[in-house]
Amino acid sequence: MAVAGIIAAAVGVMLLIVVGYVVVSATITTAETVTSAQKDVTLQNEMRLGTAFTISDPQNPQNSSLIISNISNTGNEIISEFRHMDVIVYDSGTNDYHVCTYDASGNPGTWNITNHYQDFIHPSELDPGEKYQIRVATMGSSPYWFQITTSNGVYASAFV
Numbered sequence: 001m002a003v004a005g006i007i008a009a010a011v012g013v014m015l016l017i018v019v020g021y022v023v024v025s026a027t028i029t030t031a032e033t034v035t036s037a038q039k040d041v042t043l044q045n046e047m048r049l050g051t052a053f054t055i056s057d058p059q060n061p062q063n064s065s066l067i068i069s070n071i072s073n074t075g076n077e078i079i080s081e082f083r084h085m086d087v088i089v090y091d092s093g094t095n096d097y098h099v100c101t102y103d104a105s106g107n108p109g110t111w112n113i114t115n116h117y118q119d120f121i122h123p124s125e126l127d128p129g130e131k132y133q134i135r136v137a138t139m140g141s142s143p144y145w146f147q148i149t150t151s152n153g154v155y156a157s158a159f160v
Helices: 002-050
Strands: 053-059 066-073 086-091 096-102 110-115 131-137 143-149 155-159
Touching (some): 053 143
Parallel strands (some): 096 110
């Protein structure tokens, strides 16, 4: 019977060691996950602070449903995720807002880049100091105001 008590104590100690190992492993994994998430949020905020752009020369040629404008990167970050950028347009004829997504086809409700000007360093990426011409094909007939929003939430707006 004394052997049974010793075996039970040994099994109990082994179970305590296994449970301790599981708890410590879970704590370390959780700490690593939280640290990684904090680093990602910090990097996103730094990128947002470094992103800036301006809208210049907005035009509505022949009072059509088109908007043609220039965007210039005035920040420190490259703007490249055009598929994740939206253009919000206010139409004074319908008194409504429309969201235009990036699409090279130029269909109504989309926007695209029509002139990269002299883009040599990173083709199809708006580097700091560079300028692109964009074309917005709106859903309405008389666009009055528009706003461009980047993938990280930075935006600029202009009246047409």
